[in-house]
Amino acid sequence: MTNIRNFWLGAALAVFAISGAAAQDAPKGDAKAGLANFQKYGCYTCHGILGQGTLRDGPKLNPTALGYPAVLQQLRTPRYEMPAYTAVQISDQQVADIFTYLATLPKGPDPKSLKQLQ
Numbered sequence: 156m157t158n159i160r161n162f163w164l165g166a167a168l169a170v171f172a173i174s175g176a177a178a179q180d181a182p183k184g185d186a187k188a189g190l191a192n193f194q195k196y197g198c199y200t201c202h203g204i205l206g207q208g209t210l211r212d213g214p215k216l217n218p219t220a221l222g223y224p225a226v227l228q229q230l231r232t233p234r235y236e237m238p239a240y241t242a243v244q245i246s247d248q249q250v251a252d253i254f255t256y257l258a259t260l261p262k263g264p265d266p267k268s269l270k271q272l273q
């Protein structure tokens with residue numbers, strides 16, 4: 156009985172630890188290094204140099220809306236057909252730099268403000 160209780164206690168603590176890690180803020184990033192990484196690792200070939208998306212494959216990127224943990228997760232375990240990047244290939248710090256670079260880009264206009272779309 157005690158063993159079962161300890162098991163559930165351990166499981167609950169593990170869930171807390173994981174959600175705590177996911178809630179962490181992005182490490183401080185450097186936009187200039189981020190641009191260099193975005194080029195070096197070929198992100199721009201699919202997502203465009205400004206993260207605007209390309210017809211080749213990659214969607215437009217909006218990292219501020221996604222948040223750093225989601226961007227990191229997409230690189231480590233992509234949802235669909237994007238190639239995966241391990242921490243050995245691109246460190247968490249380098250991902251934070253890429254995140255910072257993309258977050259500093261000017262936002263596009265609100266689609267509702269475009270006459271052509273009304």
Ligand code: HEC
Pocket residue numbers: 193196197198199200201202212213214215216217221225226229230233234235236237238240245253
């Ligand atoms: C071969 C093309 C390709 C390359 C190279 C690529 N991506 Fe992607 N990326 C995709 C596709 C396709 C998706 C859509 C989801 C999926 O397929 O997993 C995506 C999704 C994303 C998303 C999530 C977008 C969202 O709104 O959910 C982020 C963030 C992202 N990529 C960042 C990067 C970064 C940073 C790099 C470089 C380290 C990179 N990608 C390299 C094709 C690519």
